[in-house]
Amino acid sequence: MEQNTHNKIQGKVFEEFCDSIGRENVFDNIEERVCYSFDATKEKSIPDLVIRPHSTEQVSNTVSIANQHNIPICPRGAGTGLSGGSVPIKGGIALDLKNMNRIVELNARDLTVTxxxxxxxxDLQDEAAKHRLFYPPEPGSAGFSTIGGNVAECTGGMTGMKYGVxxxxxxxxxxxxxxxxxxxTGSKTLRSVAGYDLTRFFVGSEGTLGVFTEITLKLLPLPEMVGTVMAYFKDIDSALETTDSILIKNHLHPRSLEFADKTCxxxxxxxxxxxIPEEAEALLLIDVDGNKMxxxxxxxxxxxxxxxxxALKTSIAKTDDERDALWDIRKSVSTSLFKITSMKFNDDFCVPRSQVREVLKKVYELGRTYSIQVAAFGHIGEGYIHLNVIYNDVKAVDLPVHKLVSQILDEVxxxxxxxxSEHGVGDAKAEFTCPTSSFRRVELELAPHEIEIMxxxxxxxxxKGIMNPGKIFV
Ligand SMILES: Cc1cc2nc3c(=O)[nH]c(=O)nc-3n(C[C@H](O)[C@H](O)[C@H](O)COP(=O)(O)OP(=O)(O)OC[C@H]3O[C@@H](n4cnc5c(N)ncnc54)[C@H](O)[C@@H]3O)c2cc1C
Structure with a gap:
């Protein structure tokens, strides 16, 4: 990756950052910088400087100096992103926001938290729960990812079926x-239509438009309880039939409706x-919440x-521990796939619910065509699928995997x-490259004039293009 800014952040410019933000918040030693060179995609690109602000004013000063000197800024939460968003691929400054970690105000009567x-x-969910309030978005990374990163990626997660993202x-x-x-932008009221919706425009902007320094979120009353069922099926069709049966035919509204296939x-x-029954080829994990009855x-x-x-088997959780044990099965899928291989390629796409059966058929068909093992799991109630392409031969990353992924995305x-649908584009998903060919993914979905507007x-x-350059658009 290009590392072309280093000499810009030495001497006078370096001193300018130190004077304005405080020497103790500016780090130029390699030991610190290397820790900011990757996210959960494991991409590596070392920033030239790490800055850890404590206030909006310090963020503003940092960005303003960077802007004057054309230095890239890469905002960073916990670095758990799955599309390379917080990897500073053009060098410049890794802006670590973890020191800005105060809950400024939780207003229980207004149902808001800032x-x-x-x-x-x-931590935010636990604080809300103390007031019997609920912040629903529940990414698998909730224990370590940050609210800033969640807003920048428009993170989804396990409760999206009922509560959205x-x-x-x-x-x-x-x-x-x-x-x-x-x-x-926006307002602390639960409704507002004053002017264009800039808040929504910035959500999911992947650090490419500005740095969030304070975030006000809506809260809901905490449901009295959550119930969980796990069910195993002999084939995918039976599992998908069950999801229709729950949602469409019986009008039930689970908060989670998760799926995993045989490989998972x-x-x-x-x-x-x-x-787990030997012959199980699909599982569903279903959560409902509300009052006890x-x-x-x-x-x-x-x-x-x-x-x-x-269903070959169903299990109903009777205690919180049993509930956790059922969820551990679903949550361990992604890492457990590494037992099959040390190499896999992850993708996340979403189709209209009615098309899930078709798209899964295509995924397995293409897997057979190219002799590549594929595994699918995800928030199936919303038509969301985590596709894992498994390969053991690094050369396979080349043409067959490339063809498989591009044909699946074409179909999608x-x-x-x-x-x-929840991991963002970053740079990892902006372009799929292999030695023999490449394609730009965003261009599969967005027309040229739509990309131009963006x-x-x-x-x-x-x-000047200083905010997280190289992300979303190649
Ligand atoms: C085990 C695991 C499970 C996961 N489960 C899910 C899941 O269920 N659903 C899901 O959607 N994702 C999931 N993720 C992906 C990831 O956790 C989310 O994308 C998360 O929101 C990233 O938060 P972060 O604090 O780590 O942000 P980072 O990875 O540090 O940054 C992500 C993006 O946000 C930008 N950014 C960060 N802070 C700011 C800010 N203050 N202002 C402007 N831009 C900012 C960065 O520049 C970058 O583009 C998972 C990841 C892992 C490793």
């Missing part, structure tokens, strides 16, 4: 723009906290529906789906 970007998602909870933002100025099930079998009622109805659709787009908007906010 927090700095570095607050860890679970991060975007649905962001009411207002304080943002430092690339020239160092500070704007406030086989990967977790050895370590699962319960006995409704939850008990819905859980037993869902259990019956699973059995009516030929042709049936009205999207090429990424580029123009980016230019308006960031004319």
């Amino acid at each position: 927090a700095e970007p570095g607050v860890v998602t679970k 991060t975007r649905d909870y962001v009411l207002a933002l304080e943002i430092v723009l690339p020239d160092g100025s500070v704007i406030n 099930i086989d990967a977790v079998k050895g370590s699962a906290g319960e006995k 409704n939850v008990a009622n819905d859980i037993s109805r869902i259990d019956v529906l699973c059995r009516e659709n030929s 787009v042709s049936i009205g789906g999207t090429i990424t 580029r123009d908007l980016k230019k308006m906010f960031d004319p």
